[in-house]
Amino acid sequence: xxxxxxxxxxxxxxxxxxxxxxxxxxxxxxxxxxxxxxxxxxxxxxxxxxxxxxxxxxxxxxxxxxxxxxxxxxxxxxxxxxxxxxxxxxxxxxxxxxxxxxxxxxxxx
Amino acid sequence: xxxxxxxxxxxxxxxxxxxxxxxxxxxxxxxxxxxxxxxxxxxxxxxxxxxxxxxxxxxxxxxxxxxxxxxxxxxxxxxxxxxxxxxxxxxxxxxxxxxxxxxxxxxxxxxxxxxxxxxxx
Numbered sequence: 001x002x003x004x005x006x007x008x009x010x011x012x013x014x015x016x017x018x019x020x021x022x023x024x025x026x027x028x029x030x031x032x033x034x035x036x037x038x039x040x041x042x043x044x045x046x047x048x049x050x051x052x053x054x055x056x057x058x059x060x061x062x063x064x065x066x067x068x069x070x071x072x073x074x075x076x077x078x079x080x081x082x083x084x085x086x087x088x089x090x091x092x093x094x095x096x097x098x099x100x101x102x103x104x105x106x107x108x109x
Numbered sequence: 110x111x112x113x114x115x116x117x118x119x120x121x122x123x124x125x126x127x128x129x130x131x132x133x134x135x136x137x138x139x140x141x142x143x144x145x146x147x148x149x150x151x152x153x154x155x156x157x158x159x160x161x162x163x164x165x166x167x168x169x170x171x172x173x174x175x176x177x178x179x180x181x182x183x184x185x186x187x188x189x190x191x192x193x194x195x196x197x198x199x200x201x202x203x204x205x206x207x208x209x210x211x212x213x214x215x216x217x218x219x220x221x222x223x224x225x226x227x228x229x230x
Contacts (some may be wrong), residue, residue, distance in 0.1 A: 001171070010135070020211065022115060032214065034216035034217075036154075038154075043204055043220035043222060043223060044146075044154065044206075044217075044220055045220075046206075046209060046216060046217060046218040049209060049214070049216040049218075053217050055209065056218070060230075085200075087148075087153065087154050089129040089154075089156075089216065091214050091215040091216055095166040096159055096166075096215060097156075097168065097170070097171075098156040098159065098168075099148075099156060100153060100155065100156060100214055101153075102153050103154075104152045
């Protein structure tokens with residue numbers, strides 16, 4: 001099993017500020033890494049896949065980087081609607097065994 | 110519009126069974142892998158099971174292997190999850206989700222609204 005570790009657990013950022021979220025895999029997942037946003041009472045929303053490809057309709061202020069075991073999601077200029085919990089997910093493990101990180105809660109300061 | 114609609118959740122006693130359904134519409138169901146992901150109250154996301162587009166390949170988390178069964182009926186555009194030998198720690202919202210790309214990798218850009226499974230005596 002590949003364990004995904006996210007940090008920090010909570011991040012408080014002022015509107016217009018920059019948010020940097022980290023995700024570490026217990027072994028290499030190459031670039032088979034996705035990021036999701038979830039707001040209270042809602043299903044998750046795909047932001048990034050392939051470590052750095054934005055999903056359809058995702059604003060350019062969201063960017064992903066990294067490969068192997070270290071990944072970063074950056075929100076370049078935080079908007080009020082960007083609050084929520086962000087999860088990373090690996091899809092490298094074969095036979096398929098997907099796993100999510102525990103999440104980073106982004107709060108608007 | 111692509112849509113997924115789960116049903117079948119409810120209150121069940123420990124040791125009991127349920128069958129969840131996920132009705133898909135707005136796309137060619139048979140060309141996309143599907144998955145079930147659950148979320149216990151106040152907790153994070155936990156992957157449960159996945160199935161390939163054609164249904165021939167099925168995958169399970171260790172926590173549910175041998176108790177849950179994933180299947181799909183491509184003629185009915187419906188995904189299923191059979192839950193047997195339910196335990197209290199299976200209590201969660203269960204989401205179905207569709208892979209982003211036809212015959213592609215297992216990341217998911219379309220999600221249902223979820224169905225709540227509560228296991229309690």
